Amino acid sequence: MTDSTAESDSAIQPRKRVTAEHVGTSNADHAGELRTALVETLRADRKITSPAVEAAFRAVARERFMPDEVALDVAYGVDRSVVTKRDEHGVAISSVSAAYIQARMLEQAELQPGMTVLEIGSGGLNAAYIAEIVGEKGHVVSVDIDPEVTERATRLLDANGYAGRVTVTAVDAAHGVPDEGPFDAIIVTVGAWDIEPSWLNDLADDGVLVLPLIMNGVTRTIGFRRDGDHLVSTSTEVAGFVPMQGAGQHAERVFLLPDPNGNNVKLRFDSDVPADLGNLDGVLATERTDVWSGATIKHQTSFADLHLWFAWYLPGFCLLAVDDGTDLAAERGSWFPFGVVRGSAFAYLAVRPALGGAGVEFGARAYGRDGELAAAALVEQIQAWDRDGRHAEPSFAYWPTGSDHSSISADATVMTKTHGAITISWPAHG
Template sequence: MTDGSGRAARLRDELTDKLLAGGQIVSPVVEQAFRTVRREMFVPPGTALDAVYSVDHSVVTKTDEHGVGLSSVSAAYIQARMIEMADLRPDMTVLEIGSGGYNAALLAEVVGPGGQVVSIDIDAEIADRARDLLGRAGYGGRVTVVQADAEHHVPGLGPFDRTLVTVGAWDIPPAWPDQLTADGVLVVPLRMNGITRTIAFRRHGDHLASSDVEVAGFVPMQGAGAHAERAFLLPDRRGKHVRLQFDSDVPEATDLLDGVLATEPVSVWSGVTVGNGISFADLHLWLAVLLPGFCQVTAEAGTDLAAGFCKTWFPFGAVHGGSFAYLAVRRTTESAGVEFGATAHGPHGRAVAGALVEQIRAWDRTGRHHEPAFGFWPTGSGVSRLPDPSAVLKKRHGAVSISWPQPS
């Protein structure tokens, strides 16, 4: 064993220990898979071992002409969580949508010699690379790599006990549940108005119901399942731009926003606070599905928004008519942390900011620290009556429901 491979083995064990301590790994068979598969064999040559064996960083393996990631070896924590969420066991047949090689090797270790792993990718280069690397790592006879668009049924293969989707999906095409066995599990990073949750779905009558959820993001789906978002650039008084990105429901008459950033801002504060280092990812989802006119906001360097917390705090906003408000924070004096609020521009800025702040307060009362239940309702299966608070997002192949637990 060379010094490099010896250090890789040591880092592999340390990574596995961290995943066990963090609760991302809970079963012995998954633990053994992470101790066995050599992650460094599936990343670009020269990648530092510390980066390879990081708990929460992905390693990009292919980019487009603009440097945007098209494929990656996902962060180890989400790979472990997704395998555990799938309740994957020896001798099962599993479909991986989105190839890279490493995750397929983990799956092969979990299902063992009596199982079957099929990995599919739309990109011929990525599929060929995964096939080559799996062969070099000793998994060529245990994983079948298919180059095709996973929006459709995998030709000649299936059904599958488990399907793990390792790209960000905007929708769930009929092929995915159709290819599952009766008690199968689908684990998919699902985009909902720009916010992603990785969800384990099981059949529940005429629809799919969530059994487990994790916060994670992935490179977006390509091919027939791709979904383009709409973006608008608002110039500020310095000639810099703020970008508003909408998932589906683009407000009408966006021309009313012309010159809106030149108006005096107004801020409204909620009284809702969060401590330093505390995640508020559940607020992102709450606003995305319950705030009318929701959009994601990014600010070009040099704008007033970029000079504040906007860029750092993963900003979101809302548009109504000719007014625009965005999530804002300010330091609290009582303790380390910040208070949430909204800053707005435009003739109805105070009202739009007030609507955003009211949703922050509603989240604090009802949705904070509570992960909602998710459902996917294929076209033709009417969405059942849902408890408040809840939302339904229309998709091409059905609808997604998001329901928070009712306050006790």
């Protein structure tokens, strides 16, 4: 497990981190100025909304929990995550979260002085924030499956005055945390495919669970509270995280589509893989089909809920990744990595200029003999989102195995997980 990342790894330039410890008071003053500026930005963006979270962000020096090579402007970037460990393939497996998502998750957790809080995925910085909020009478337990991560977190927390206030343990949290709990709040800082039964067992009856929940490849950080035998969402935030390791790990399936030059387009499926992907053999050698939806959006406007809509309402949904050298790589900037497979074709989300140069129109590009079919399936859901989803906020519920599923609302859509089911209810969508 890890501390968490933002939507994607940020490229960190190898510049020496400057702090008072290294080169003097002037740099400590600069760090303080950046800290103040960060807080003001997070307040203006409504990521910080409470005095308690604001005070924590003003009290904790982010740079002291970063690797030495990280520059101050990176440490205090609003949406910059910092990788602290990679595996043998170069994949990030531990990181310091972007400031905006740390602030937002702390707000989602509704922390108060005196609380006992479990952090799943350790790194040090987030635990320091939590310790500041719960105060001397509170307690923080931070766990991670990787002993190297917990050793680093322990060292940094102790060096910055949090010894005795934060207990750091190397454990696979999917199996629970021995001799700890119940917890007033549990904050999960890794991408979780499901909610582990042990987390619900360790959560106080009136506690809050905040976690990045992966739903068919698309993640939302959701705050949950109990409602009888199930959980209901109290808040959501767009974010991406490195996936959980250990017993809670869920492997996606990746299929390679080679082009005539030997480069690949990769189709990544979280679940519900179409039955015969062999029908896509040679698909990139076929002529491309374009279909446009008529749905438009202005520049600088978020459409993240369109991705979520696809994940829930588009059978055959997948994520795309492309090699340099493919036709898709040459067209980056005109499409997004969300697609669908239909028959002997796949389609992906595309845009073209619209609104007199002030925005774009959504559409689909497809390859394969069934290109019209695949593109039409994607465009149909773009139009459905444009009609029913783009101006509404969905709500979620989680129904553990053994809960009364007959109580699920008729307008909710159900997604089955290992230990239960997640539902989404989108106003006006039945």
